[in-house]
Amino acid sequence: MNTFIKKVIKFVLLVTVVFSTLHITLDYFFKNGKFCNNTWSEIFKANLDVDIAVIGNSRAEVHYNPEIISSITGLKCYNLGLSGTPINIYDIRWKSYINRNKLPKILIIDLDYNFLGEGKGIYEKFQYLPYVNEIEYQHIAQRVDKDFNLDQYLPLYKYQGEQGAVFSKLKSFFYKDCKESENGYKVKNKSWNENEWNIFKAKRMNEVANSDTFYDLYKKGHLKLNEILDFCKQNKIKTYLVWSPQYFEVHKFKENQRQYVDSLINNIASNYDIDYLNFSRDSLVYNKSNFYNHSHLNYKGAKLFSKSIAAHIKNKASL
Secondary structure, eight states: OOHHHHHHHHHHHHHHHHHHHHHHHHHHHHHHSOOTTOHHHHHHTTOOOOSEEEEOSHHHHHHOOHHHHHHHHSSOEEEOOOTTOOHHHHHHHHHHHHHHSOOOSEEEEEOOTTTTSOOSSOTTGGGGGGGTTSHHHHHHHHHHOTTHHHHHHSTTGGGTTOHHHHHHHHHHHHSOOGGGEETTEEOOOOOOOHHHHHHHHHHHTTOOOOGGGHHHHHHHHHHHHHHHHHHHHHTTOEEEEEEOOOOGGGGGTTHHHHHHHHHHHHHHHHHHTOEEEEOTTSGGGGOGGGEEETTEEOHHHHHHHHHHHHHHHHHHHHO
C-alpha cells in the first residue's frame, strides 16, 4: 500500500472519529441539558407522572394551561401538544410517552381537521435528532423521511442544515427564559393581528375542499385515533375528545371539511361512549381579544378555555 493511500485512510479515520465524537456529544447534551420546556427529555427519561395528559397539535400546545387545569381539578397536568404534527406523525410522541411513563388517569385529545389528517413529513425535525435511534421514531420516520438511513448511520449527517437550530439551542441553555413555557404549555402573549386576518380572508376564506377526497384524507387518522382510544379503554384512562376554540368567522373556511370531521368525531365519541366537547360556538370564539390568529388562542383566551375544560373535568369527577 503506497504512502498516499495510507494518508487518505488515516485522514478518513480521523474525520470519522472527530465527527462521531461531536455527534455523540451533541446528542448527549440535547438529551440531558437543562432547557426550558424540554418535553422530549422528560418523556425519554420517564419523568412524567401526571394525572391529566393533553395531546394534539399546536392548538393543544397553546390552548391548555396545565397550571390552571391543575389548580381547579387538583390533578397534575402536562401538555404534550406538538406544533405542526398530524396524528400519524404524532404517534412518535404518543408511543414514546406511554412506553416509558406512568399512564395518566385522564387523556384530553384536541382534534380538528388538521390533526386528524395525514402528515407526509416530519415538522421541525431538529427536535427529534437526539432520538433518531429510538424505535418509536424509526417506526414512523422510515416511511416519510428520505434521509432516514443516512441519519441513522452517518455521523453528524442528521445535523447538517440545522446549524441555526443547534446554536439557538445552545444559546437557550446559557440564557434561560422559561416564562413562555411550563409543563409543555407554550404561552402566547400576543394580540390579534388584524392585517394577517384580512389577508387570510381575502385569499382563503372562500375555499371549498373537495369532498370526494375526505375519506382517503382521514382514513389513517381515523384508524390511529381508534387505536389510541382502544388503548385508553384497555387501560381505564378517562378520555375527552375536544375541538378547542377557533375564531368564529373562520368556520366558513372549508366548511364542508369541518362538518365532515366534526361528524366523524361525533360518531367516534358515540361508538366509544366518551365525551366530545366542541367549543366552536362557545362565547369566547366571538371575541378577537382571545386570539392571536384565527385558529390559536392567546394567553388570555387559553386561560378562559383552560378554566372551562377544568371545570368540566371536575364536574364529571363529582358525579
